[in-house]
Amino acid sequence: MYEDLKRFVEYNAYEDHFPRAGATEYQVLGRLACDRLRTEAPSTVSAALLLPARRWEMRSPFAHLFVFGSFRSISRVITELGWALAVAYQESGTLPLISPLLGIRTGQEAVDRVRNAARFPPERGIIVYAEDARRRP
Amino acid sequence: MSLNEAYREIAIRALDAAHAALAARRQEKATFLAYHAFESLGGALSATKAQPYPLKHQRKLNQFVALAQPYKFGRAVAALAITLASLRNRCLYPEEHPGGVVTVPKDVVPESLARSLLSRVGGIARSLSPYI
Numbered sequence A: 001m002y003e004d005l006k007r008f009v010e011y012n013a014y015e016d017h018f019p020r021a022g023a024t025e026y027q028v029l030g031r032l033a034c035d036r037l038r039t040e041a042p043s044t045v046s047a048a049l050l051l052p053a054r055r056w057e058m059r060s061p062f063a064h065l066f067v068f069g070s071f072r073s074i075s076r077v078i079t080e081l082g083w084a085l086a087v088a089y090q091e092s093g094t095l096p097l098i099s100p101l102l103g104i105r106t107g108q109e110a111v112d113r114v115r116n117a118a119r120f121p122p123e124r125g126i127i128v129y130a131e132d133a134r135r136r137p
Numbered sequence B: 001m002s003l004n005e006a007y008r009e010i011a012i013r014a015l016d017a018a019h020a021a022l023a024a025r026r027q028e029k030a031t032f033l034a035y036h037a038f039e040s041l042g043g044a045l046s047a048t049k050a051q052p053y054p055l056k057h058q059r060k061l062n063q064f065v066a067l068a069q070p071y072k073f074g075r076a077v078a079a080l081a082i083t084l085a086s087l088r089n090r091c092l093y094p095e096e097h098p099g100g101v102v103t104v105p106k107d108v109v110p111e112s113l114a115r116s117l118l119s120r121v122g123g124i125a126r127s128l129s130p131y132i
Helices: A003-006 A025-040 A074-092 A107-118 B005-022 B029-047 B057-068 B074-091 B110-130
Strands: A045-054 A062-069 A095-101 A128-129
Touching: A003 A045, A003 A107, A003 A128, A025 A045, A025 A062, A025 B005, A025 B057, A045 A107, A062 A074, A062 A107, A062 A128, A074 A095, A074 B074, A095 A107, A095 B057, A095 B074, B005 B029, B005 B110, B029 B057, B029 B074, B029 B110, B057 B074, B074 B110
Parallel strands: A062 A095
Antiparallel strands: A045 A062, A045 A128
């Protein structure tokens, strides 16, 4: 999934350096969320993709965090991620709105679902977590 | 009645209504009311600190999290804000998944989670009460 997702995003937490100066709110949240999820991601989550709330809203109060994995309970994964991302939210000031997407197996499926759910082309997204990337040597 | 007292009363009444909804096994309504109570607690803290409370839901939560950050319950407020905001619309509307599967609010929020969220919002209300 990681290799597929990489082709559609602006940054990925495993190979790109996030901009420090002039970073938008959602990019700051992306960097902090990535740091947290490396150690605190629930075991049922295989990937997480962060997207800005709206193309035209540069200083948005929130961002969408789309989550893929083997979970069966949407509410449980939301609760677990709420704890994992609390500090990233405090430090960035941008609310991550979590959207777990069920039944996703490939990166292409993930991108199609995100595009549909967010009504937003995901080329500006950030991969903040990918289980298969984390396990790479 | 001052503005912070008004917000506090709204929060308490929303929590009472949430417990009644849970007793009637309407866990999705209880969760939505827990969200409303939580947001109102943010209004009470904002009013106490003479900060205008924004109109948009996400901005309200951002302000609550920012104002609560210095307190020891700041992280719990941030975690609850993420959880409740992410569940809010799922407590109100159905959601369609691939293959035509539709989930309805009562199935998204189990009774045990609604009870836990109510307990956590009640805990924040108690922690905040000396300050609002």
